[in-house]
Every structure is written in structure tokens, then in C-alpha cells.
Amino acid sequence: MQQILNRRWTSLAAGALVLLLAACASPSHRAxxxxxxxxxxxxxxxxxxxTTAASTTPEGKLPAGSENAGKPGxxxxxxxxxxxxxxxxNGQSWRDLVKWNGLENPNLIEVGQVLRVxxxxxxxxxVNARPVSSAKVETKPLDGKPAAAAASAASAAASAAAxxxxxxxxxxxxxxxxxxxQFGWPAAxxxxxxxxxxxxxxxxxxxxxxxxxxxAADGRVMYAGSGLRGYGNMIIIxxxxxxxxxxxxNQTLLxxxxxxxxxxxxxxxxxxxxxxxVKLHFEVRKQGKPIDPAKLLPAR
Numbered sequence: 001m002q003q004i005l006n007r008r009w010t011s012l013a014a015g016a017l018v019l020l021l022a023a024c025a026s027p028s029h030r031a032x033x034x035x036x037x038x039x040x041x042x043x044x045x046x047x048x049x050x051t052t053a054a055s056t057t058p059e060g061k062l063p064a065g066s067e068n069a070g071k072p073g074x075x076x077x078x079x080x081x082x083x084x085x086x087x088x089x090n091g092q093s094w095r096d097l098v099k100w101n102g103l104e105n106p107n108l109i110e111v112g113q114v115l116r117v118x119x120x121x122x123x124x125x126x127v128n129a130r131p132v133s134s135a136k137v138e139t140k141p142l143d144g145k146p147a148a149a150a151a152s153a154a155s156a157a158a159s160a161a162a163x164x165x166x167x168x169x170x171x172x173x174x175x176x177x178x179x180x181x182q183f184g185w186p187a188a189x190x191x192x193x194x195x196x197x198x199x200x201x202x203x204x205x206x207x208x209x210x211x212x213x214x215x216a217a218d219g220r221v222m223y224a225g226s227g228l229r230g231y232g233n234m235i236i237i238x239x240x241x242x243x244x245x246x247x248x249x250n251q252t253l254l255x256x257x258x259x260x261x262x263x264x265x266x267x268x269x270x271x272x273x274x275x276x277x278v279k280l281h282f283e284v285r286k287q288g289k290p291i292d293p294a295k296l297l298p299a300r
Contacts, residue, residue: 065101065114073124077113084228088236090117091244091288093222095257181217181239183296184263186247187270187280188212194294201290202246202283205270209251209278213268215261216245216282216297224253231281232273237261245293248281249273 068074075086083106087094098106100116109115118124189211193204219239226233231248235255238244251271261267272278284293 063110063112063114065116066112068114068116071124073116073118073122075115075117077109077111077115079111081109081111082228083107083109084223084225086115086117087223088228088244088246088285089288091238091242091285092117093238095222179240179242181219181243182263183216183245183284183293183298184214185297185300186214186216186245186282189270189280191294192279195290195292197290200281202281203293205280205282207270207278207280209269209271211270211280212266213247213250213270213280215263215265215267216284216293217243217263219245219261221255221257221259221261221267224255224257226273230274232275233268233271235267237267242287244285246281246283246285248283249275249279 063077065074069076075090077086083094083097083103086109087097094106096119097103097115097117100120103109187205187207189206191203192206193200195201195203213235215237217237217239219237221235222238222244223234223236228234231246233250233253234246234248235250235253236244236246247268249271250268251273252269253267254269255261255267270278270280275281282293284291284296
């Protein structure tokens with residue numbers, strides 16, 4: 001019996017050896033790979049969807065209006081800018097900037113944003129001074145007094161507060177044509193601080209709280225408020241397409257935006273808002289650039 005079993009195991013082993021040798025002699029099978037001719041370009045990678053690209057690189061989005069950067073008549077917003085400051089620096093009304101740039105919220109401008117600061121259709125390189133269209137001065141006060149009484153009171157206040165020399169012609173020599181405003185003194189007090197293009201962009205006038213602040217020339221109020229840091233309660237008057245004047249640190253404002261005013265009209269009361277003492281800070285700006293008011297004011 002043992003011999004029979006041995007013969008069977010020997011036969012099975014021989015059969016397995018034959019099968020193994022047959023497998024080694026047959027062609028081998030490689031793992032599947034992509035066949036590519038030598039030098040053929042690789043398949044391009046899948047393009048990311050726009051949503052994915054935007055979500056991973058939000059910093060790549062260009063600020064509004066960036067295609068106009070550096071062009072005449074446009075301004076690029078810098079850190080610390082507000083729309084009111086941009087308007088002042090460019091001699092424009094902030095309301096016009098809102099309209100020209102289609103701004104939904106004037107309090108939201110971003111660094112790098114490019115704003116139009118010259119009216120559409122106007123040649124920024126050749127803006128000529130044009131008188132502000134004058135309308136009848138609004139005599140109705142903000143507190144709602146009857147117009148006749150208000151006109152009388154305003155006239156009396158302006159006469160009492162105006163400098164003694166106001167009876168003489170308050171005329172500055174016209175140096176650049178007939179459109180240059182005829183500036184007068186905005187306050188009766190003496191000058192505390194002279195003009196400095198960097199440190200003090202205007203003149204500081206002495207006085208006491210409640211003293212009259214007068215419009216230096218005919219024009220229209222383009223701003224009345226306290227939205228510009230460092231100026232307190234301020235009024236900005238636009239006299240023509242070239243000149244505007246600013247009156248800062250008031251305690252009371254007596255005019256409102258878009259109101260026409262006349263030279264010598266009382267527009268505010270002197271104060272110390274956002275200042276270390278009672279004073280009037282007075283600026284004259286030519287196409288947004290501050291210039292020395294003393295060179296334009298008449299002799300006292």
C-alpha cells in the first residue's frame with residue numbers, strides 16, 4: 001500500500017513541474033500603461049473652474065476703475081482717504097463724485113480704487129475757471145424763522161461782525177483773469193498761524209467762541225459737516241471750477257449744502273471743534289491744491 005501512495009505523489013509532483021515550466025515558457029503580461037510616441041506632448045491638466053480660481057485667489061481681483069489708473073481726471077484712493085477728502089483735494093463736491101462714479105455707499109471706498117474726479121465729457125487737462133451759477137441767496141434760516149426777519153437778522157449780524165475795513169472795496173488783484181474770485185477776509189481776528197504747504201495748509205485766525213465766520217467770496221456750499229478728521233465742523237464753498245475755500249473748527253454752522261452764499265455773509269460761528277483752542281482755519285484751494293490765502297486777501 002505504501003508503495004502505491006508513493007507512486008501517486010511522484011506522479012502529481014511531476015505534473016506540477018510540467019505546468020510550471022510551461023508557464024515560464026509563455027509570453028509575460030505587463031501592467032497597463034499609456035503608450036506615447038517619443039516627443040509627443042503630454043495631455044494638458046484640467047482647467048480649474050472659475051469659481052475655484054476666484055475662491056483661492058481673491059487677492060487677484062482688481063479694484064474698481066483700475067483700468068483708468070494714471071489717466072488725467074482720475075484719482076487712485078490711498079490709505080486713509082475718505083470721499084470728502086478726495087473731493088477736497090480735487091476741488092470737487094463729494095456728491096458729484098458719488099454720481100460720476102456710481103457709488104452706492106459714499107462711505108465705502110477701497111485702497112487702489114480709481115475714482116473719476118472731473119465731470120464726464122470735460123477735458124481734464126484744460127479745465128477753465130467758470131463762475132458758479134448764482135441764484136438768489138436763501139435767507140430762510142435753519143431754525144425756521146420767517147424769511148423777512150431772518151434776512152434782517154442775518155444782515156445785521158454780518159454788518160456787526162465784519163471787519164472795520166469791510167466798508168472799503170474788498171478786492172484782491174486779479175492775477176489770472178476775470179474769473180478769479182474777489183476774496184475778502186473771513187474773520188475779524190488777527191492771524192495766529194501763517195500758511196505752510198505741509199504743516200498748515202491755510203491761515204489760522206484768532207477769535208472767541210461765537211465770533212462770525214464770513215464767506216470770503218460769492219459761491220455755493222459744497223460741504224457742511226464734520227466728516228473730515230482734523231477739521232471739526234467745517235464748511236467748504238465752491239466759487240467756480242477752479243477755486244474753493246474751507247472754514248474749519250466752527251462751533252455752529254449756519255448754512256447747508258448746495259446753498260448759494262454771498263461774499264461777507266455770516267456762514268458759521270467760530271469755535272474749537274477738533275482743535276486745541278478757539279480759532280478759524282481758513283483755506284483757499286486752486287484746483288484742489290492749497291495756496292497761501294494771504295496772497296489773495298486785500299490789505300486791511
